[in-house]
Amino acid sequence: MTKSAKNGVLFFSSIILFYCLPSCREQQGNTVAASEKKYSIYILGKDGKEFIMETNTLDSGLLYPEKTGAKLDEKEIDRELVVRDGFYYLLNRKKNSFIKYKEAEQAIVEVASTPLENFSIDNYYWLNKDTLLLTGLNRTDYSQVKYAIIKTDDMKVLTIGDLAIPRPFGKYTSISTGFVELRNKQLFLGYTYHQKLSSYDYTTSDTTYLALFNYPQMTKIRIDKDVRSTYPGGTNMVQPYSFNDEKGNYYFMTCPGIALGNRADLPTGIFRINAGEDTLDKNYFFNISASVIRNHAYGIWYLGGNQAIIRAERKDLFKGLSDHYSTAHFEFYLIDLSSGKVLKKLELPLDKGTRRACIIVSGNTAYIAVNSTKEGNYIWLYNIKTGALKKGLQLTGDTDFIMRIDKIQK
Template sequence: MKLFFTSLYIGLLSVLGLLFSCTSPDTSTSFFPEYALYLLNEDGSNTFVLLDSLQRTGESVEIEVPSKEFTREYIQKKGAFYHFKEKNDYFIRYQLDSNHQMIATDSILFKDGYLENYLWKNDTDTLLLFTVEKKTTAHARMYVVDTKNFTLIREEALPLPSSVADFNLLSIGVVDFVDDKLWVAYCYSKFLTADDYTTSDTMYYATLDFSSLAVLNLQKDTRSSYPGGVNTVQSYSARDDQGDFYFMSCPGVALGNSLSKPTAIFRRKAGSQQVDTSYMLDVSKTILNHAYGFWYVGGQKAIIRSEQHELYTDFSNHHSVFQFEYYLVDLATKKLEKINIPLDKGTRKENVLVQGDYVYFGIDNESNKHEIWRYTPAHGKTENVFSASSTADYILRLDFLK
């Protein structure tokens, strides 16, 4: 639910700028970055570290972010960065120039809304964006953008109910597209006080015809609450090698805030419009904690990021406590194996990158070091392969630029 986190999640909702100044422009003819590491620094500034490799021997360029124009929530594909600037409702495209400066190259005006989720349609240049109206936080819209020509080719309201009983805050947590059908997992929340809220005990799954947006199927699920989350901040779903679609619910204090419900992983089998009610991987039952973030590794394995409720006081210090552990999840056997890397901090981060046989983690550890760790799921080996600036506070994102 974007409204809640816009106002309260100040620990990590840092800001980027419209123009980035490169600290090492002389490398423009020889340096070709493949990775972007996005940092929040101790002084409140932000830095992109562009890397040609995730090894210590690689070259890097730092880009300072001088102004405070947009948040860390962006979409990246093939070296282009896309951001919905909620302050004025412009969807903006940024690109790196030959001197590794990030330049705003084009924009599209959207209607008033919070960006909740995005999806690349069939892995093409067509980008689907889903927003919830700011004024009521109860009505959703879909935008379809041709990113190659950067044009808006479709805009339409989603036929989702605006509320259920007194739960009137709509959250679009997971989206999927297959066989010309749009699948949306959503839920409803409500404010309890000015700075506290909770989520209802039901998750909703709607299958819509993409052309007409007619609802073809609606399913309710009370096994958990708050499916997924804002995926410009963190990933919560993936399709496996067989085409089955997995997603995680996040009812913990940092997202759904419905603590009696378990964090769990669910499955929608390939070719089905409905979530498989015979499958549920109860994460909380196994590790006795809630978790956030889901990254598919391959071979029926995934990574999740778990909090430790005994280490933080409440939501106010949730982001600053070194508490987060990472687990390898076997989706077939439902077994979880803790990964041997240092405890991490930062409530929600897109800091896990899967590449081939390796998984890379951006970790902010208790020694005040900000490092890239490499993990090999096949044999469980972990190693520290890169260290970022000592003036950093959080590694918020790790992106592959190609």
């Protein structure tokens, strides 16, 4: 249910409405050079302006988005983008097109596009270097799960269609897909259903659904259910919720907190699909809300060696959804996936911004973007081997929120 909209609360997404944008390569046969910078930073400015900046280092320095950033057209661009190999990809809902962009001379330039009508993206998955699988919903009523496969070198839709997932039933009025994974020519897709409570409020089923399809035929094999938690994953163009470890085990986080599932009575948890298996591991469930964290969490980043960082809310510091994005209340925790234990809270300032792509793992360093009300906006460097933390690049000037950081080159 990818419904994030600027300056407003979407029907199914959280209220945090800040966005970013894309890059490009070839248009009408003319080669457009991809960006060769290493990192991209998406900024929401203090006056509501939005910027993308590219840099070769996050380790130190000072950047002003109003001086060196590419200013974005907020009517054309939002933060739900895919960044890969020097280009940015975005669904422009007004134009009903999936567009490829690049940064050039402090501007975001459209390189190529392809029509993509009645499509709302929830998740993306790279089938190979230049073939992108998008999954999401129809935009008319968000009740039909859809997919599209796009060749990104020339921006051609290879195939588009519906997935045989039951539409909402009974009291449920819509659906959301939360993660996609392909292994052994089988496509896994997590989803759940939602009930509309009012024009601006909804809740979620108590069930996580896991659908399995043959690939590339997209024929349904079966659908499994699990009631240990709900809202599996989330819009991974906004924040990551899943990963594979070194052994091929697949992990995903559920998000029943008020900013996504709005089923706060259920725990945030981590599920696992073991390597070589096609069902959920019924013996594995990392209950985040029952740990020392005792809160809900959004976003997970794998460090390697069975360890990951999660970003957890502090429910004692915010009043509700209305101030969830603007109040600094998020904490970062190091967890051990094999033992199901919380190892420690990282000694970082309280962070603000409900859902963000705010961590990049590179070698032995985790770069963590923190929006601190008291200490400013910094990229912090966490040494995975030693546990040491230090400040890196500072984003200042017109910076209000660092909404996402991305590796430009994969």
